[in-house]
Amino acid sequence: MTQRRTTNWPVVVGGSLSFAVASAGVLAGAVVHFSAPEPASAPAEAPQATSSAPVTQHGTVIAVSADSVTTRSDNGLIQTYRITPNTTAVTVDRQHPASPAASFDVDDRVAVFATVQAGQSVATAVADQSAVGPGGPPMDYITTP
Template identity: 45%
Template sequence: MTIGAAPRKEGLIVGAKHRLTGPGRRRFVTCGAAPISILCAVSFAALTIDTEKPTAPSHVTATTPPASVPVSQEGILIAVSADSVTARSASGYTQTYLLTPDTTVVTGNGTKSYAVTSHFTLNDAVDIVGTVQGDRALATSLAHRNVGHGDGLPMDALAGQ
């Protein structure tokens, strides 16, 4: 350095830049922390919100009972028990009908309720009216063929008259 020469200001300006603790570094921390906190909030919200649409399980069945379908059959009894009868039509169609306390039995003496075994035997010609519910056939009425076609007493006739 020469005497009387002015010191270089250039070095002071350049040398002091590395010591600045101005807003430049704080801006980086603020800009870096905001996106991270937003990312965490969005991730948490995505985990807590269930976006899957609910679907019904495949094993759920309908809660409504199947509709009953009215049926009738003329045939010969091939099986008789306390709670069912099985009839075979002339065409070969065979069906077993369950008997309930509501089944009406029509005989030559009038009507009875549910006393089938004392009124019917194998090979009796019968007319059956009932309903099919699902895979079960229920007999509504069971009549000897000769009274089922108008040859017998009315259904509401008193026995013994």
């Protein structure tokens, strides 16, 4: 009598598949670990935006000069705005001096309307707080030179 050895095929196939999956995982991990990363290339310079972001701040003037005004909001935000020849001063009496620097003093309550250009805040208008909003005079009296 001869004994015949039987093979349990599901165990052989399952073991082979497990070994193949484990080997592929180890091989993939080695490739990822030992492969050299690509050298980083210098980032391309971002093109300058042609438009500017509008900014509005209501607050108290804490510093003013011929070319800038610095305000502090009620929440403590301090921002300095560049004043240009195109910056308009809006006052309650509708007088328009050459610059907001001539119209406003430290501790005056103002609203600053500005744009951010190349990372710098540039005031388009500095207005007395009582001259803006529903209680202020109409803005159509402002004319460009």
